[in-house]
Amino acid sequence: MSLSDRSCITGIGETAYTRNSTRSAFQLQIEASLKAIADAGLSPRAIDGVIPIGIVSGTADDFIENFGIPDLRFSAVIPHGGASPVMALQAAAAAIAAGICHHVLITFGRNISAMAGNNKAGARIHNMPQFHYVTEFEHPMGASAPAQLYAPMARRHMALYGTTVEHFGEVAVACRAHAILNGNALMTKPITLEDHRASRMIADPFRLLDCSLESDGGAAVVVSSAQAALDARHRRVFISGVAAGHPDSPGSITQRPDITSLGIAKAAPRAFAMAGVTHDDIDVAEIYDCFTYAVIRQIEDMGFCKRGEGGPFVSGGRLRLGGALPTNTHGGLLSQAHVWGLNHVVELTRQLRGDGGAAQVADAEVGLVTGYGDLGDGALAILRRE
Amino acid sequence: MNDIAARPPQLPTDLSRPFWEAALEGRLVLQQCANCGVLRHYPRLLCSHCHSEAVSWREASRRGRIHSWTVAHHPFHPSFRAEVPYTLVTIDLEEGPRTLGRWVGDTPVLGEPVLGRFERRDDGVDLVFERA
Numbered sequence: 001m002s003l004s005d006r007s008c009i010t011g012i013g014e015t016a017y018t019r020n021s022t023r024s025a026f027q028l029q030i031e032a033s034l035k036a037i038a039d040a041g042l043s044p045r046a047i048d049g050v051i052p053i054g055i056v057s058g059t060a061d062d063f064i065e066n067f068g069i070p071d072l073r074f075s076a077v078i079p080h081g082g083a084s085p086v087m088a089l090q091a092a093a094a095a096i097a098a099g100i101c102h103h104v105l106i107t108f109g110r111n112i113s114a115m116a117g118n119n120k121a122g123a124r125i126h127n128m129p130q131f132h133y134v135t136e137f138e139h140p141m142g143a144s145a146p147a148q149l150y151a152p153m154a155r156r157h158m159a160l161y162g163t164t165v166e167h168f169g170e171v172a173v174a175c176r177a178h179a180i181l182n183g184n185a186l187m188t189k190p191i192t193l194e195d196h197r198a199s200r201m202i203a204d205p206f207r208l209l210d211c212s213l214e215s216d217g218g219a220a221v222v223v224s225s226a227q228a229a230l231d232a233r234h235r236r237v238f239i240s241g242v243a244a245g246h247p248d249s250p251g252s253i254t255q256r257p258d259i260t261s262l263g264i265a266k267a268a269p270r271a272f273a274m275a276g277v278t279h280d281d282i283d284v285a286e287i288y289d290c291f292t293y294a295v296i297r298q299i300e301d302m303g304f305c306k307r308g309e310g311g312p313f314v315s316g317g318r319l320r321l322g323g324a325l326p327t328n329t330h331g332g333l334l335s336q337a338h339v340w341g342l343n344h345v346v347e348l349t350r351q352l353r354g355d356g357g358a359a360q361v362a363d364a365e366v367g368l369v370t371g372y373g374d375l376g377d378g379a380l381a382i383l384r385r386e
Numbered sequence: 387m388n389d390i391a392a393r394p395p396q397l398p399t400d401l402s403r404p405f406w407e408a409a410l411e412g413r414l415v416l417q418q419c420a421n422c423g424v425l426r427h428y429p430r431l432l433c434s435h436c437h438s439e440a441v442s443w444r445e446a447s448r449r450g451r452i453h454s455w456t457v458a459h460h461p462f463h464p465s466f467r468a469e470v471p472y473t474l475v476t477i478d479l480e481e482g483p484r485t486l487g488r489w490v491g492d493t494p495v496l497g498e499p500v501l502g503r504f505e506r507r508d509d510g511v512d513l514v515f516e517r518a
Binding site: 120121122123126133135136137138139140141142143144145147148151152153155156159160200201202203204205252254255259 | 393394395396397398399402427428453454455456457458459460462463466469471472474476483484485486487488496510512513
């Protein structure tokens with residue numbers, strides 16, 4: 001039984017993305033969830049499946065209690081960081097196709113500013129069990145944060161394939177240009193390739209403008225059965241293909257046979273085959289952008305170009321609106337906000353509904369969204385509008 | 387913020403304790419499957435080739451080659467504030483597995499041969515590499 005086109009994203013919701021929010025992570029998560037449920041035209045009590053992303057705020061039980069859900073039939077925990085939202089689409093589509101439930105809420109909320117003493121990435125990840133190798137063997141020597149852990153991947157890619165600072169800059173500039181059009185983005189000042197190059201070094205080769213934001217906010221989507229989606233408020237946006245994949249040695253980049261390989265390389269052929277589309281059919285892409293380099297590598301590993309050609313591929317404005325592969329039309333994690341990439345799922349849905357506003361890709365019919373978690377876990381979904 | 391923040395601790399587990407005990411003596415040891423002989427690092431419960439739990443420890447040469455590197459400029463943990471910028475290297479050990487280490491020297495080049503040693507620090511050891 002294929003999951004293709006058996007379910008639809010019927011509701012999307014986001015809070016304002018800010019820094020120093022005075023609302024708790026759970027308040028932000030609930031606000032985004034209620035918006036997504038209302039957007040789908042549902043009562044909160046109609047939710048019969050819930051996947052809280054990362055359990056950094058509410059649990060499934062919290063949603064039963066607060067929404068008064070009479071019969072929650074499905075819940076799941078997906079422990080793969082920023083790959084979790086797209087992996088949650090897979091879990092929701094599977095649960096719905098199996099007839100377990102009808103409306104799955106996928107929801108995230110975070111208030112980093114309120115995480116006293118533990119609010120920086122370099123400290124935060126070490127509370128997550130999937131980072132235990134890093135915590136024991138790398139953190140004590142000073143490889144603490146994702147920027148420091150991913151930098152050797154990027155350095156090797158540069159050495160092997162000639163990828164350049166300008167290639168990274170192209171990704172940063174494209175995301176910023178799109179964020180400016182969004183209306184709910186943290187970063188609103190235009191940047192150039194020169195600004196990117198001049199930004200301070202964080203972990204060579206990553207500069208400040210290669211790194212994603214730290215932000216407070218919530219995002220949520222509702223996935224419904226294709227049948228139930230007929231009664232929703234918006235045009236149906238189908239989950240046509242979805243797949244997940246993990247790199248070898250997922251718990252340690254250092255020990256990975258090929259440190260430049262990502263889990264999405266295994267997932268991409270499955271998702272394209274399930275959706276029955278080719279790369280040329282993708283009108284718009286929302287690609288997990290924890291770092292600029294991660295966008296370049298995912299583009300290669302998904303087969304948009306060959307390995308090593310991702311740098312030239314992203315050059316010349318190809319990722320910009322009007323380019324061949326408009327990417328991160330909301331600004332992404334680099335320039336809109338960091339809510340583990342659930343904002344990427346929201347934005348792709350908006351694009352396929354035709355509600356992309358100033359950043360709308362003309363006649364967008366088929367789009368792709370990726371997730372990238374922890375040290376290289378990957379997932380992608382191909383969505384299609386009716 | 388504490389000016390003399392402690393470094394993140396080296397906390398051995400039941401699985402890794404022999405590694406850390408040897409490191410304090412200046413020796414780099416790797417897990418070796420006692421059933422099929424395959425080496426592995428970082429320490430884990432099972433041999434992923436034959437799924438045996440039986441393990442012995444083999445001393446490695448500390449020789450290897452540069453696989454990749456980075457220079458940390460921003461201190462993500464307060465204990466490293468006084469040390470930035472510092473260079474981290476990913477090393478292909480002669481024996482097969484990799485390790486991360488600190489680097490002493492100018493900009494590393496992929497593939498160049500290196501030799502490592504353990505250096506004592508307040509609460510443990512750092513694995514430090516330089517050109518062989």
